[in-house]
Amino acid sequence: MxxxxxxxxxxxxxxxxxxxxxxxxxxxxxxxxxxxxxxxxxxxxxxxxxxxxxxxxxxxxxxxxxxxxxxxxxxxxxxxxxxxxxxxxxxxxxxxxxxxxxxxxxxxxxxxxxxxxPKTARALSAQEVAKRKRKTDELLDEYNDNMRLYESFGDAEYKTKADGVMAKLRREADE
Structure with a gap:
């Protein structure tokens, strides 16, 4: 379509x-x-x-x-x-x-x-919110992908990557 x-x-x-x-x-x-x-x-x-x-x-x-x-x-x-x-x-x-x-x-x-x-503070703020949302969505997708691979194959490397992504998400949330 x-x-x-x-x-x-x-x-x-x-x-x-x-x-x-x-x-x-x-x-x-x-x-x-x-x-x-x-x-x-x-x-x-x-x-x-x-x-x-x-x-x-x-x-x-x-x-x-x-x-x-x-x-x-x-x-x-x-x-x-x-x-x-x-x-x-x-x-x-x-x-x-x-x-x-x-x-x-x-x-x-x-x-x-x-x-x-000129670009207003509100517009800058909205663009920053949209950028952070996209970054958070990308990190969540990466986390979910690694967890699915870990659950499917049991490879600890995927779990380690997922934990690293979760740490990034927590840092992003603290900012």
């Missing part, structure tokens, strides 16, 4: 017009029920400014900026009136009809060119 968006693209989401999100991952879903088969794509998103997570359907997304231009776009993005995060929760867009006509609407704050402003 081909999608319009790719990893690292910045998108806006129906219902979250004043916010921008990074595309982190997507799932191709093929659902079969008594009426037939439906296929759709679900995206995992991270708020580009405050790091909040969101799941949304492809029909609810609108491209703001491609990955290769994302850093420059964020450097110039005005976060003055950017909404505060709702909290450390996950949000799921589950109303397919919500996205109908969204592409026709002018997303508030997305249609105008970004203002030339």
């Amino acid at each position: 081909k999608t319009e968006f790719t990893f690292g693209d910045i998108v806006s989401v129906a219902g979250y017009e004043n916010r921008i999100f990074y595309v982190e991952a997507w799932r191709e879903v093929k659902e079969t029920d008594e009426w037939g088969v439906s296929e759709y794509v679900e995206f995992e998103l991270t708020d580009a400014i405050n790091g909040e997570f969101l799941d949304a359907f492809e029909t609810d997304l609108r491209l703001v900026c491609r990955k290769q231009f994302a850093e420059d776009y964020l450097l110039a993005y005005d976060v003055t009136d950017y909404p505060e995060p709702a909290g450390p929760s996950f949000h799921f867009m589950d109303d397919f009809s919500f996205g109908i006509g969204y592409a026709k609407k002018k997303a508030v704050g997305m249609a105008r060119e970004p203002k030339e402003t």
Whole structure:
């Protein structure tokens, strides 16, 4: 299934017009029920400014900026009136009809060119949070891989590597 968006693209989401999100991952879903088969794509998103997570359907997304231009776009993005995060929760867009006509609407704050402003502390903080999240995810993946290999083969070398990764994770958490 081909999608319009790719990893690292910045998108806006129906219902979250004043916010921008990074595309982190997507799932191709093929659902079969008594009426037939439906296929759709679900995206995992991270708020580009405050790091909040969101799941949304492809029909609810609108491209703001491609990955290769994302850093420059964020450097110039005005976060003055950017909404505060709702909290450390996950949000799921589950109303397919919500996205109908969204592409026709002018997303508030997305249609105008970004203002030339220096990088704010908030934007720097959000980028730092996103960078730390990616680093933590990579370390957790490495830890889980080594533990699976250790459990499968019983080789102590994998357990040693997993313990080293866990030590890195603890150091990261203390910083």
